[in-house]
Amino acid sequence: MLRWLVRRLLLAVPVVWGVVTISFVLMHLSPGDPARTALGEKADAASVAALRHQWGLDKSLPLQYLDYLGQLVHGDLGQSLYYHSSITSLMWQRLPVTLVLIVFSAILAVLISVPLASRSTTKPNGAAALVVRLFNAVIQGSPTFFIGSMLILFLGVRVAIFPAGGYPSSLGSRAWALVLPALTIALSIVPLLVRGLRAAMIESYSSEYVTFARSKGLGTGPIRRRYVLRNAGISGVSILGIQVGALASGALVIEQVFAIPGMGSMLMTGILNRDYALVQACTLVFGLIVVVVYLVTDIVYARLDPRARLS
Amino acid sequence: MTASETTLPVIPPSAEVDARGTGWAPGWMRRHNLQLWIGGSMLGLMVLAAVFAPILAQHSPTEPDAAHALLGPSGDHLFGTDNLGRDIFARVVYGARSDLTIAVVAVIAPFVIGLVFGIVSGYFGGWIDTIMMRLADIVTAFPFFILVIALVFVLGNGAWSIFVAITCVSWVAYARLVRGEAMVLRNKEFVAACEAGGISTSRILLRHFAPNVVTQAIVYAMSDIVMNVGVIVTLSYFGLGIVPPTPDWGSMMSDGQQFLAGGYYGLTLFPAAAVIWVSLALSFIGDGLAHALRIER
Numbered sequence: 001m002l003r004w005l006v007r008r009l010l011l012a013v014p015v016v017w018g019v020v021t022i023s024f025v026l027m028h029l030s031p032g033d034p035a036r037t038a039l040g041e042k043a044d045a046a047s048v049a050a051l052r053h054q055w056g057l058d059k060s061l062p063l064q065y066l067d068y069l070g071q072l073v074h075g076d077l078g079q080s081l082y083y084h085s086s087i088t089s090l091m092w093q094r095l096p097v098t099l100v101l102i103v104f105s106a107i108l109a110v111l112i113s114v115p116l117a118s119r120s121t122t123k124p125n126g127a128a129a130l131v132v133r134l135f136n137a138v139i140q141g142s143p144t145f146f147i148g149s150m151l152i153l154f155l156g157v158r159v160a161i162f163p164a165g166g167y168p169s170s171l172g173s174r175a176w177a178l179v180l181p182a183l184t185i186a187l188s189i190v191p192l193l194v195r196g197l198r199a200a201m202i203e204s205y206s207s208e209y210v211t212f213a214r215s216k217g218l219g220t221g222p223i224r225r226r227y228v229l230r231n232a233g234i235s236g237v238s239i240l241g242i243q244v245g246a247l248a249s250g251a252l253v254i255e256q257v258f259a260i261p262g263m264g265s266m267l268m269t270g271i272l273n274r275d276y277a278l279v280q281a282c283t284l285v286f287g288l289i290v291v292v293v294y295l296v297t298d299i300v301y302a303r304l305d306p307r308a309r310l311s
Numbered sequence: 312m313t314a315s316e317t318t319l320p321v322i323p324p325s326a327e328v329d330a331r332g333t334g335w336a337p338g339w340m341r342r343h344n345l346q347l348w349i350g351g352s353m354l355g356l357m358v359l360a361a362v363f364a365p366i367l368a369q370h371s372p373t374e375p376d377a378a379h380a381l382l383g384p385s386g387d388h389l390f391g392t393d394n395l396g397r398d399i400f401a402r403v404v405y406g407a408r409s410d411l412t413i414a415v416v417a418v419i420a421p422f423v424i425g426l427v428f429g430i431v432s433g434y435f436g437g438w439i440d441t442i443m444m445r446l447a448d449i450v451t452a453f454p455f456f457i458l459v460i461a462l463v464f465v466l467g468n469g470a471w472s473i474f475v476a477i478t479c480v481s482w483v484a485y486a487r488l489v490r491g492e493a494m495v496l497r498n499k500e501f502v503a504a505c506e507a508g509g510i511s512t513s514r515i516l517l518r519h520f521a522p523n524v525v526t527q528a529i530v531y532a533m534s535d536i537v538m539n540v541g542v543i544v545t546l547s548y549f550g551l552g553i554v555p556p557t558p559d560w561g562s563m564m565s566d567g568q569q570f571l572a573g574g575y576y577g578l579t580l581f582p583a584a585a586v587i588w589v590s591l592a593l594s595f596i597g598d599g600l601a602h603a604l605r606i607e608r
């Protein structure tokens with residue numbers, strides 16, 4: 001296990017370096033001058049030159065890259081033009097909000113997917129299974145923001161059970177306000193999760209240990225709970241882990257729709273206000289979140305299923 | 312794919328293959344491959360509507376008409392009118408032109424790049440493969456939509472940036488898929504026979520590898536188009552995609568949203584229905600193609 005873990009950690013190193021490098025390159029892909037774009041056409045040459053100097057754009061490219069790496073090592077993500085403040089401190093306020101939202105969505109996604117997947121495997125050709133399939137296909141085809149605005153309309157406005165958005169300060173009402181946004185993000189990955197789980201469950205049903213359990217005289221209920229769901233759950237961990245990117249993309253969209261002050265809405269603010277440093281920092285942190293979640297997923301999976309460590 | 316080769320979490324092969332398709336069709340439909348026909352007709356209908364939009368639409372999709380704002384569906388305005396009095400039906404069919412074209416064209420470059428990368432990487436293996444897989448790992452480390460939106464921001468609004476952004480991100484999925492297939496082919500006897508027979512490497516790759524691995528990529532391309540539609544519509548929803556006044560489903564839904572609470576559902580629901588219609592059609596086609604091409608799911 002230790003050798004495997006060290007190897008897996010070493011594998012993540014070039015990816016982290018790549019993520020950092022891409023976030024650096026992003027700023028330099030711009031066809032124009034980022035400083036000019038950020039300040040607008042009317043800005044005078046002196047303030048553009050000052051911003052170019054502040055961002056280090058007047059130095060050579062390799063030197064800028066080294067500066068960028070040096071900053072990151074010191075935990076400095078740069079200065080936000082729009083918020084007039086250090087991005088690192090902004091990140092400490094915004095990151096927890098998005099992480100809570102993502103975790104909440106993942107939990108809801110599991111709570112919705114497991115019964116659906118389980119229902120569609122017990123009677124694969126029944127009416128319920130067909131409904132699950134159609135539900136999956138329609139949800140998968142709907143843009144996340146559309147699902148969000150429909151939920152707001154029906155559960156936030158028509159039948160006002162949940163607030164239509166916002167991020168209240170008291171803990172209880174905050175959790176309540178996060179239900180709809182988390183549900184929206186969860187729904188965007190439910191179709192993939194259901195399909196993955198269903199495949200894993202079908203595989204498990206055809207295995208020898210299930211045949212053995214049947215011949216022992218166990219009923220369908222205990223077989224499903226004790227053998228099939230537990231084994232399918234192991235692959236469920238990976239299937240969920242690999243969806244973290246989709247959850248983060250969903251958070252970007254949904255934080256905007258529900259006016260939640262997380263990292264996604266900060267990234268969007270950066271984009272709409274041409275704040276290059278902010279966009280760069282948010283992209284970087286989102287990338288790093290995914291790398292960490294992939295790593296954790298692999299470790300959990302290896303703990304649960306020793307076969308993964310052998311390969 | 313094993314844990315030692317990639318930083319993506321390990322997924323059991325059965326779940327991975329299944330997650331690519333839609334798997335929605337019940338057994339009796341699969342037997343006659345009905346889903347291919349249903350999906351094909353649904354998509355065909357939308358394409359026809361887009362092509363014949365000038366004939367089908369009785370009104371201009373862009374000309375405001377304040378006297379006829381926010382009308383409900385009627386014989387004259389099939390889907391009603393929006394807040395500026397523009398005909399929603401006309402806007403939906405003209406929107407199909409811009410959205411579908413970009414979504415389909417944006418598949419071509421990633422498809423070709425992924426195919427070439429995947430075949431080369433799977434056939435040669437070694438350091439070429441290592442570099443490609445690391446590159447793929449790095450790109451997949453970014454959440455899909457976040458990298459696309461950051462790229463569109465840096466490159467500027469418009470169709471061209473959307474193409475470039477989608478290409479930079481989505482070639483990876485094709486490359487991974489094709490690489491896996493190519494690695495299996497690599498160990499087949501006919502490949503060894505070709506090599507022993509002195510057939511040039513480029514010929515082996517073009518004549519023997521490409522046709523064998525392309526089917527999986529084509530099936531995946533169907534769900535990729537769905538993803539592209541989602542990206543384009545979402546970008547336009549945030550005002551970062553197709554530039555108004557060109558009709559587009561995303562900006563229609565974004566404009567219509569403020570009228571939802573007032574009971575004017577058509578502004579949002581008709582373009583949304585168009586998006587869902589196209590996604591369903593492509594899912595059915597992908598499923599049917601996989602079945603017809605005998606790719607086991």
